[in-house]
Amino acid sequence: MKTTFANFIKHNTIGTLFLASLLPFFHGDVGAEGLSFPNREVPARVIPVPTDVSPQLQKNIALPLDPLMFIEPKTIAEWRDIVAKGEGVVTESLMASANKLFSVDVKSEVIAGVKTHLVTPKALPEKNKNKLLVYVHGGGYILNGGEGSVPEAMAMAYYGQIKVISIDYRMLPDHPFPAGLDDVIAVYQEILKNNKPSNIGMFGTSAGSGLTAAAMLKLRELNIPQPAVVGLGTPFIDITKTGDSYYTNQDIDNFLVTYDGLLKSIAKLYAGTHDMKDPLISPIYGDFTKGFPPTILTSGTRDLFLSNTVRMHQKLRAAGVEAYLQVFEGCSHAFYLQVLDSSESKQAYQEMVKFFDKYLEKP
Numbered sequence: 054m055k056t057t058f059a060n061f062i063k064h065n066t067i068g069t070l071f072l073a074s075l076l077p078f079f080h081g082d083v084g085a086e087g088l089s090f091p092n093r094e095v096p097a098r099v100i101p102v103p104t105d106v107s108p109q110l111q112k113n114i115a116l117p118l119d120p121l122m123f124i125e126p127k128t129i130a131e132w133r134d135i136v137a138k139g140e141g142v143v144t145e146s147l148m149a150s151a152n153k154l155f156s157v158d159v160k161s162e163v164i165a166g167v168k169t170h171l172v173t174p175k176a177l178p179e180k181n182k183n184k185l186l187v188y189v190h191g192g193g194y195i196l197n198g199g200e201g202s203v204p205e206a207m208a209m210a211y212y213g214q215i216k217v218i219s220i221d222y223r224m225l226p227d228h229p230f231p232a233g234l235d236d237v238i239a240v241y242q243e244i245l246k247n248n249k250p251s252n253i254g255m256f257g258t259s260a261g262s263g264l265t266a267a268a269m270l271k272l273r274e275l276n277i278p279q280p281a282v283v284g285l286g287t288p289f290i291d292i293t294k295t296g297d298s299y300y301t302n303q304d305i306d307n308f309l310v311t312y313d314g315l316l317k318s319i320a321k322l323y324a325g326t327h328d329m330k331d332p333l334i335s336p337i338y339g340d341f342t343k344g345f346p347p348t349i350l351t352s353g354t355r356d357l358f359l360s361n362t363v364r365m366h367q368k369l370r371a372a373g374v375e376a377y378l379q380v381f382e383g384c385s386h387a388f389y390l391q392v393l394d395s396s397e398s399k400q401a402y403q404e405m406v407k408f409f410d411k412y413l414e415k416p
């Protein structure tokens with residue numbers, strides 16, 4: 054007979070008495086064996102800024118919790134106010150930093166009826182002439198449109214010395230699922246007309262990672278060749294509150310802060326009448342055994358989406374997909390984009406570049 058905790062309790066008098074003595078304290082969720090396990094209550098404590106990370110990152114870690122993440126908009130006017138608040142100073146600051154750090158050319162163009170931005174390094178190596186990266190920006194399906202979709206594309210174009218197309222897809226509050234996904238698929242299909250899939254990589258951060266992973270599942274469904282390699286940065290691949298770090302990193306991640314605020318509101322608005330666990334909305338629930346490109350995943354120890362990232366890595370590995378996970382000390386959500394001038398950001402992008410270069414077709 055298989056020995057399990059439940060069988061041990063059932064057939065062991067001492068074990069039964071021991072369990073009975075603990076029952077008054079078991080007030081948590083029901084586990085797979087039908088037992089109720091206790092939730093853990095953690096006392097208040099002080100969490101210091103790590104001393105073994107870069108000064109730029111230390112400054113970022115010390116920032117207060119983002120008050121925007123506690124808001125739960127109810128009307129279209131309130132949603133538009135969120136967009137205005139989120140895209141003001143943040144976009145300007147990121148663009149100023151990216152322009153200072155990365156010498157690249159940016160050209161806006163429309164592909165398949167979708168606004169995009171082509172980012173090209175000043176010097177394009179011969180080995181990368183035919184290679185192309187497709188970038189899907191983050192921002193919770195509501196922020197970082199327009200100019201805000203460019204800074205991370207600039208970083209990858211610069212570090213990888215490779216062309217990057219950033220997709221400025223339709224977003225909330227006017228365009229819930231599947232509008233953004235449809236835009237990503239449309240642009241990718243148009244790109245395929247002049248580029249081999251073996252020369253294309255796709256990457257994204259946060260909601261952009263969710264769309265990137267969903268696009269892989271949709272392309273497979275449509276029998277369209279997937280790109281050669283994928284990058285998922287701190288991915289929003291489960292819009293339900295599932296995963297340990299949604300709880301353990303609440304109020305630790307100073308960028309996302311908590312699920313129970315703006316994130317939950319975004320999840321409901323984005324899914325609309327669809328099931329939140331639809332794999333094209335929360336790709337973690339997809340079947341990866343039927344084909345998924347080699348994938349690099351990036352997160353940090355303070356990231357609210359750390360569990361999303363780890364769970365996705367585990368599912369990909371279990372399905373036999375080549376997957377590489379990098380987790381950075383002390384880092385909250387999308388740290389590598391927030392602090393572009395930090396050594397951690399440079400390392401994160403350089404690791405992505407190496408991984409992409411490994412799987413993109415050699416000339």
